[in-house]
Amino acid sequence: MYDKHGAPGGVSRQVKVMRRIYLDHNATTPVRAEVLDAMLPFFRERFGNASSVHGLGQDAHAAIEEARSQTATLIGGRSGEVFFTSGGTEADNLALKGVAFANRDLGDHIVTTVIEHSAVLNSARFLERQGFSVTYLPVDSSGMVDPGDVERAITGRTLLVSVMSGNNEIGTIQPIDEIGTIARRHGVYFHTDAVQVAGKIPIDVEKAQVDLLSLSAHKIYGPKGAGAIYMRKGIRIEPSMHGGHHENNRRAGTENTPGIVGFGRAAELAHTEQAAEYRHLADLRDTLEKRIREEINDAVVNGHPTERLPGTLNVSFPGVEGESLLMRLDLKGIAVSTGSACSSGSIEPSHVLLALGVDPHTALGSVRFSFGRDNTLTDVEYVMTHLPGIVTHLRHVSGKGGAKAVSVSSPGVVSSVARV
Ligand SMILES: Cc1ncc(COP(=O)(O)O)c(C=O)c1O
Known part of the structure; x- marks a missing residue:
């Protein structure tokens, strides 16, 4: 996105103003x-x-x-x-x-x-x-x-x-x-x-x-x-x-x-707003989940298929380093988080994903999208203009670019780590 700004010295030039999409509401929310x-x-x-x-x-x-x-x-x-x-x-x-x-x-x-x-x-x-x-x-x-x-x-x-x-x-x-x-x-x-x-x-x-x-x-x-x-x-x-x-x-x-x-x-x-908020968040989450399912090979959704907070979508992208994905998304103005923790200089996989039985490498390739009341379907659209390309690039860099889609779980099959 571009905006006109007056450059120093009165010379007008185009300055790139980054769009900001905040998808980290489980970390914190803005004060209303x-x-x-x-x-x-x-x-x-x-x-x-x-x-x-x-x-x-x-x-x-x-x-x-x-x-x-x-x-x-x-x-x-x-x-x-x-x-x-x-x-x-x-x-x-x-x-x-x-x-x-x-x-x-x-x-x-x-x-x-x-x-x-x-x-x-x-x-x-x-x-x-x-x-x-x-x-x-x-x-x-x-x-x-x-x-x-x-x-x-x-x-x-x-x-x-x-x-x-x-x-x-x-x-x-x-x-x-x-x-x-x-x-x-x-x-x-x-x-x-x-x-x-x-x-x-x-x-x-x-x-x-x-x-x-x-x-x-x-x-x-x-x-x-x-x-x-x-x-x-x-x-x-x-x-x-x-x-x-x-x-x-x-x-x-x-x-x-x-x-x-x-x-x-x-x-x-x-x-007062809980019921409406639920529908809004669930709609955004489901739309992003569907788009990831359609457009990114091998993505795996973590968490319960139905008993899940409406705005939370945790996805593993095998062959990708979650921290790199987070930083690449951040460069596009998209804020997400990983569950990994930095201890003694090395990145440790999330204790939650390990408890689910996710293997440590895959756990390190996971990010959490968490929606909030100000997000819109346009934000999902924006994420999906960048996410597939970034995942493909990072897989290519890590030599895992050739991975082909694993079979997708059929709808209705309750696989706790839902493959998407
Ligand atoms: C499940 C859960 N419990 C407790 C906390 C801690 O809350 P606070 O940040 O208010 O100390 C958090 C915050 O991340 C949380 O997600």
Whole structure:
């Protein structure tokens, strides 16, 4: 795309202005205008500390309580059971460590899964170093946890089951209601990381019998650095922050009023628009998936064929290095991500894809497209004007250019790693 710009010295020349297509909404989302508008007064004239007794303090307090109610509505919970945190990571840490440390007299065992976000996995590993034992359940090749495995893993020493609602890399949605029922039947707390599903599919903490649930504002067009944990009334929890009596003694520290207000407004909008948003995102994802299926040999879609977050499409392109693909797309103004992590100077394949049974090389050739509310079918079209050529080029460079299409799974065949 080209735009006219005045060049220095008054000489007019054509400058290339790159089109920007953001397809990384599972990483973060832009703050919505309505959300920013709600937040701004709390940086300026409504700056009170919610703990202050005077009018300005009470104003901030009332705004936080409104946000609490908006957030509770998003998940079908009660206001008094929502506690604001600095984000999803803190909520996950509090759920695992808070329950473990406060209930040590009752047990020392936690059940979770191998595909959790690092906020859960590393909290669990930390607890292992503190003498707790953790069972990391496997998933099938679509990323699905077997509720039967959850039940079999629970022992008389189990305190907590933590299974994410939807996976950030592949989008697989877990059978949370079933797992919640099992945990309740065994008298074990149930935590779910719902950071990626909030605003995309309905959440009902009562129906799913969830005891603790993590949320993050910046995944739903709210600000970064704001999140919440839902905690069912009566749960014994050790706070991770010690200090004042904020958040009903669950999370000390002066509340981030602008962030919380923004989160509340984002939650309200997400709740109102969820059904329409679902259709929009699913349409974009399905269109891109279909086009990739038609136009790129050997592409493999990772995740569950149907039980998948509407805007998430994770695809492996065998013979391609995901990082190179990401950078080539970025040069065309398209932002995506890979699930691989850089550790000690080398690129490690995603722990989620490995858990699905994807071989390490193929896992390294995978990228995630995650759509958001501002994306359009024109964006999909733009991606498809560049993606096939880049994949062909990278395969050629890596000497895998000659690979011919493998057989495509017939529609209706539930192959967990769907070949496309
Ligand atoms: C599933 C999941 N849990 C937790 C987090 C962490 O949330 P935050 O960035 O608010 O700390 C993320 C963010 O990537 C996530 O995707």
